[in-house]
Amino acid sequence: MALNIAIIGGGPAGLMLACLLHLSPIAIRVAIFESDAGPTSRSQGSTLDLHPDSGLAAIKKAQLWTEFKQHARYDGEALRFIDKDFTIWFENENPGGDEARSNGRPEIDRVKLRDILLNSVPQEIIKWGRRLQSVELMPGDADCFGLVFKDGTREDGFDLVVGADGAWSHVRSSYLSDEQPFSTGIHGLITSIPMAATTDPDTYKLVNRGSVFSYSDGKGINAQYIGDGSINVTAWFTQQHGFITQPSQPKTAAALQPYIQTHYGDWSPNLTRLFAHVDDGIWQTELYMLPVDWRWQHKRGVTLIGDAAHLMTPFAGEGVNLALSDAADLADAIISTVSAHPFKCSTATSVHDALDAAISTAEETIYKRSRAIRKTTYENMHDQFFSQTPMSSFLPRVAARTLLINDPWFAGGSELLARVLMRGALWGGLLWRWLKGWISQ
Known part of the structure; x- marks a missing residue:
């Protein structure tokens, strides 16, 4: 008889947890329920930098370091902070792909990280196209949970349900808390320069295979190099600077140019020209967050990790690092408990009691760590957009x-x-x- 765990969400947090549980010498049954129809059904975003004591530590713990290094971009550490007048206030040189010369915080494309994590678990445990509606405690059993899905189907018999289902977590909203993310008032237009080295050599040189960040007047321009040779370029706006009141947002590169000139007319042409060679794929986004001090009340048998636990804006670069650390801490709590309390019918109650205590302790660790990062992220956001x-x-x-x-x-x-x-x-x-x-x- 093995502990039966449902992980809701197949992003970095959920996949890392599944990978670590799969490596356990103790038999643990795991199923991942992911709302996406398949691994390539939607874009996985841009690029991530992983940090030694959090994201990279989890990668090594999961025995994925060799695979990670095949896709890690140490030259992605190149970084420039530039003001609207094109004064460079901070510059981190490109280490040229040399790990020894790097700061130990390599970039990796989000899609590559997800592929590494997907390939680390048995494919049969991933249930694609399963959009959760709610978590339910089974009648008459305080340690057995059921999952109800949007298509009317259900899965029952889980000892533990882990919500790794992101910003709008249905695990969180249906079972743990009424708290919902709120809008920060920051909106973005995200587009891309394909094959940047040949399409736009000047921007390629400026970004230097890394990142450029510029903020002023409640706005921002960001550019980040992607491993496929493209550069993602984002224009950020706040509500008070007219983004919401526009009757329609630009849908093509041609429509974007006058829009940028209107909103960034007093910015250096060296920054506004970043949009000169973008393609027609324009993605509009709005940034949400959970309150800095928010935490859910612990409930036996159900918990959260990643954005579901502590959604924040990207202005400290810590989100995925926290998510991977959460997964590592929760995996440790589960594996150590099951190792110390073999799961048998005759001892099921004592195992659940011990697991509940271990998860409560892990939740405290997750909260304390994320609270400091959430505060930093919020203050960075305020300085860059509202100060x-x-x-x-x-x-x-x-x-x-x-x-x-x-x-x-x-x-x-x-x-x-x-x-x-x-x-x-x-x-x-x-x-x-x-x-x-x-x-x-």
């Missing part, structure tokens, strides 16, 4: 927060000290780039 201050003012604060959550030397340290150090580093870097340019003349 009405120039990049020279807010970037030291953003950099200081990044230092405090990522650098073990500064973890838990003074944000004021980190700000002072970052302000000095940013102005020093600006002076050095100016001197290099002056010397080369």
Whole structure:
């Protein structure tokens, strides 16, 4: 007799959890229920950077390091923060694909990460096209759960249900909480430059196979290199800057050009020209988040990981790293419990009691870790879109927060000290780039 676990959602969090449980020496039955019709039924987004103590640690724990390195892009660490006047306030050089010269935070295309994780689990455990409606406790059994799907079918007999079903989690809404994500007021137009090296060499050189971020006046322009040679370009707007009140948004590249000129008329042409060679595929998006302090009340037999547990905006680059860490922590809780309490009919109640305690402890870890990241993400979002201050003012604060959550030397340290150090580093870097340019003349 084996513990029977339902994972709702086949994204990074759900797949990582399934992979780790599959590696367990103890027999655990796992089924993944994914709403997508198949692995290629929709776009998987752009690029992700994984961090040593979170996302990469989970990858190694899942014995996927060899596969990951085949698709990791260390040259994707190239990074520039540029203000609307095209002053470069921060620059991280391209390490040229050399892991030894990198910061240890390689990029990987989201689609490649999902493929790696999909291939790490038995394909028969993934149930495609299963859109959950609700989770139900089976009558007369406090430790047995059923799943009701939108098509009217159901699956019963689960000891544990894990909601890894993202922003609009039906596990969360049907069983754990009435809390719903709220709009941040930030909207985006996302498009792409295909084969950027030949289509738009100037933008390819600027992005340098990495990322460019620019924020000012409640708006933003981002560009990120993708492993297939394209560059994703995004225009961000806030509600107060007219995005919502437009009668219709541009649907083609030709319609996008005057739209960008209208909203970014006082921005450097070196930034607005990023949209000059994009294709006609324009995706509109709106950013939502859960409250920074929100947590669900623990309930026996049902839990959450990833965006379902702590949806946030992308302005700290930590979302997928948290999701993979959540999966690793929950897998540890499950495997250690089942290892210590062999699952038999005669001991089922004691196993469920022990599992409930272990999951409650894991939830506390997940909350505390994500609470700090959610706060940082929210503050970064506020600085970049709502502070009405120039990049020279807010970037030291953003950099200081990044230092405090990522650098073990500064973890838990003074944000004021980190700000002072970052302000000095940013102005020093600006002076050095100016001197290099002056010397080369």
